[in-house]
Amino acid sequence: MAGRPKIYDETAILDKAVEVFWEKGYANATADDLLHAMGIGKGSFYFAFKGGKEELFRKSMERVVELNFKAIRDALATCENPVQFIRDFFLSLTGNDSPVGNKGCYFGNALIQVSADDSGLKIIAAKYLHLLEEIFTEAVQKGKDLGLLETQELAAALGTYLVNLWNGLNVTRRMETDQHKLAELVRMNLNILH
């Protein structure tokens, strides 16, 4: 295999694209915004991402799953108290220093920002949110198996509950900056884990 070598790191520029999409939203992020942030020219871009903006966004979603969801799943797999982990996870969302910030959920945003004709992207975003739901469900099941939960609710139902809480918080955070109210809101919701 011969040929001129790439002068950029594929995942590095993908991370830059993620930043732009997350900050500006899918519809508002222009090709120029993205190219500038990625630091590559049009030729390189359309060579690497033949599908243009849509393909870039698809790959950026994969990257976000890789970076964020896998990390959560791994942490849950190794931690000894998955229920406490979930509590801490949601409470951390109420702070100013939240990893999510006020940028919201990458996939929830996508579901709302992507135009109707790009329904393929929406389906993928929904799929990844279902993955998050599964992660929550597994954590709850593990908590039950360990005898940390006495609730009669099914683990799957609680997984749905938690992904809905996640979806809600990512919107509510944008209308409500009072951290105490947010923390109180999370506390009330987490009462379901008993």
Place this chain on the structure above:
Amino acid sequence: MAGRPKIYDETAILDKAVEVFWEKGYANATADDLLHAMGIGKGSFYFAFKGGKEELFRKSMERVVELNFKAIRDALATCENPVQFIRDFFLSLTGNDSPVGNKGCYFGNALIQVSADDSGLKIIAAKYLHLLEEIFTEAVQKGKDLGLLETQELAAALGTYLVNLWNGLNVTRRMETDQHKLAELVRMNLNILH
């Protein structure tokens, strides 16, 4: 006051604009889309809405509040069981025939779709979501006053809880089409009203 009379009904074309914004999203709705749906020319449009798309959206938000939130508030004011009203309200969101459909919340959508530089619109959208929160809070307070609720939680905290549920459902509906799961999700959330 003299002058050529308008040949269209101001609120009628506003309703058309609401449809387009709700269907396509703020960023994806082009001036052409809007003008075509409203059935007026550019001249008339920029005459009636000097601020262009942004002003149109601001007025469209007012219109949605007028049509939707005021109706909820009025219904709550006259109904005899506000708690049951809230239960019915949320359960109705889980059906296919939901008034919200899969278009989501006009204001939640706005918070996520509007670009960062249009922060004025976001502030207004957040304000209207706070209005919804107040409506929920009042309903809960009324339920408490009537002795329909024995919970120790404050009405305001429950109002926040309910607006967060609203925000969550409007996203979760887009990833989860199974109505039974949605109904179960709502049931679990409404257990907090006891």
Place this chain on the structure above:
DNA sequence: TTTATTTTGTACCAATTAGTAAAGTATTAT
């Protein structure tokens, strides 16, 4: 060194964007 292969930079393009300018039309007040 030549050739094949892969990547990059530049110039270009057609379509669409939001928005303006201005001439013309329909009405009321005088």
Place this chain on the structure above:
DNA sequence: ATAATACTTTACTAATTGGTACAAAATAAA
């Protein structure tokens, strides 16, 4: 009728959009 006002139509513009074409450049293999 005439003038003042309020609205509409049409044509235009300047900028930006995503995307393409293609020659030049950088490398590995022959």
